[in-house]
Amino acid sequence: MVSIHTNRTAMTALSTLRLIDAQMETTMKRISTGLRINDASDNAAYWSTATTLRSDIKAKSAVVDTLGLSRAMTDIAGAGMSQAVDLVAEIKARLVMASEPGVDKTKINKELDELKAQLANVAQSSSFNGQNWLYGSPGTVSMPASIKNYGGFTSVGYIEIDTGQTTLIDPGDDSAGLLTRDHSVTTAGGAAETFYLLGSGTSGTAKQITLDATTTADELSGMVQAMDEMEQELIDANALLGVKAKGIERQEAFTKTLIDVSRKALGRLVDADMAEESTRLKALQVQKQLAIQSLSIANSQADMILQLFR
Known part of the structure; x- marks a missing residue:
């Protein structure tokens, strides 16, 4: 039946054209964004999972940035500790040199003073991002290392370091610093002595590692032992920093x-x-062209009816 009120063929062609336009819009959106799931209406389950993944990736990227800062801090502390080990070894070598008969101990002491000043400078300058693990009050430093999600709970995992094992100088407490604490030794002559290198010593009976013309060979042997103990502590601290790094x-x-x-x-x-x-x-572009032609043909049916009345 042909009707002048309802053109069913044209309506079908128009419906097809609209469907093709909707499909083309979806395809163009995918091409322009590179995504087949752009929002929840495309696929709610996949969109929800993808949104969670994106959030996790951002959190993990932040952790990587934080780990970079932590690695830099560890490297700075390790470099300072390595330098301190070398300086302590130099001081021990000077003390051994001072044991030689006829050596001017006062001149060697000037070298010791310079090396001590360098040690203090190394401790104070080994800082990064407002932190110094070699100078100041010891404590526990917690560095973000991971994002943990278990049983529906999300938490941050940490790598911790006890700076009490790496502090060279604590201005407020000589006993807390590797370079300022006392070292009790037994000299070559069998005497019990206590020595310290920097600061003022933990106990009132401790003697500073320093030289003058009256320093005896027995005292020198005790100082060398104290420096050897100190060197081993610094080596252990440096190893700890290496493990953390x-x-x-x-x-x-x-x-x-x-x-x-x-x-x-x-x-x-x-x-x-x-x-x-x-x-x-x-393919959709070809289909659209065909749909447009079909709609044009369907719309021409009215003209065919008019021909009947001529």
Whole structure:
């Protein structure tokens, strides 16, 4: 039946054209954004998972940045500690030199004073980002290292370091500093002595490691022993910093791997196949042209009816 009120053919062609336009709009959106899931209306389950993944990636990226700062702080402290080890070894060598008969101990003491000043400078200058693990009051430093999600609870994991094991000088407490605390030794002559290098000593009976013309060989042997103990403590502290630095490095590499894996998973969920979308777009363009022609043919039916009355 042909009607002048209702053109069913034109309505069908128009409906098809609208459907093709909607499909083209979706395809163009995917091509322009590179995503097949742009919002929750595309696929609520995938969109929700993708949003969670993006949030996790941002959090892990922040952890990587923080680990970079922690690694820099550890490297600074390690460099300062290595320098302190070298300076302490120099002081021990000067004390051994002073044991030689006929050596001018007062001149060697001037070298010791210079080395002590360098030690204090190293401790004070080994700071980064407002922190100094070699100078100041000891404490526990917590460095963010991971984002943990277990049983529905999200928390931050930390790498901790006890700066009480690395502090060289504590201005408020000589007993807390590796360079200022007392060292009790037994001299070559069998005498019990207590020595300290910097500061004023922990106990009132401690003697400072310093030289003058009256310094005896027995005292020198005790000083060398005290410096040897101090050197071993610094070496242990430097080893601790090295272990922490390696741990931070491993955690940083692992977190970057997690980010890469998460990004791949995110891509599988929401990324558009650009080759497929391009092919679909070309097909839809052809379909649209055909739909427009069909609509034009359907609209020409009214003209055909008019021909009947001529």
